[in-house]
Amino acid sequence: MSQTALDNDELFGEAANEMREDVEASLAEAWDALPESDDVWETDADNVLGVLNGLKSALDAGDAEDHLRDAKKWFTMGQRADAFDDADDLEAEIEAIEEAIEDISAAGEQVGELTATIPALRGTLEEAGVDESEAEDEDEE
Template identity: 60%
Template structure:
């Protein structure tokens, strides 16, 4: 084997190690950007809408999505170059983070829809109770007239 090909093999090995490290670093960064369990469980607010808005903010995973994308890009390049000895384990890690991100994004959308619905529902309930109070007051007035 010539010196040139040995150097190429060594360089390829180093590049493969660096790609794997890059994928792993981006996956770790993506995991760090995910909301914490306590961050979505313990929310301080004085009303339901405040809780929902705090929860929606906790579900912001834009940074995690960016790191996952970078991890996937490095993985694809490394996989196509056949640079990873155990590409399956990296792929499984990527899928796991991707699944959690999908769940968080779904929850964020649902919380957003609920946060948009709650003020409307509150107004409708206030109107319904006001109408009920008006009907009760009108009924009481009619009873007073009948007794007179």
Template identity: 60%
Template structure:
């Protein structure tokens, strides 16, 4: 095969196009992996703990993180190779998904804290009320 058929500029252009396509694909996959707004707003559960556990499940971000990491990896390679003519759109989308991901992680942490605290609070309240009921029974017995 003749080397004249493989022009470096042409190969670089093809590689740049493929890298951009990879970044775009991973960003689309990250976007698709984000929870739907209804998943964090509409909840069906019998109690508070069920609501919190459902919300925590809806806020799962592992798949988003994986796709965003791959998008950033390919974006960084393309940027360092100066392969993109204009990558502002990619950079903006990466930042937007990162912002939402940060918010999801913060909310997920808060929901996890609440999911841990609510059963404990419930137990303390039941205990206090049980002690109060026992005190009322004791007073009735004395009369």
């Protein structure tokens, strides 16, 4: 085998290692960009609407989607180049982050719907309470 072929194989091996490191770094950044569990669980709000608004703010994947995109880009490139000896762990981690982001997004949508619904519900219940009080007053008379 010629020296050039050895150099090319060595360079390809280095590039494959660097590509894997890039994927792993992007995955780590994606995990770090997700909200902390305590931010989603704990609150210091005084009412339900405050809780929902705080939760809605906490349910933001932040830059996780961008980091996941970078990881997937380099992962796809590495797979197509057959650069990874074993990429099952990377693929599993990509799927796990995708699921986490989807869960966060779905929860955020549900909280957003509740945030829009709760004030109207409160108003309806307040009006019903006023009507009920008036009816009780009329019965007493």
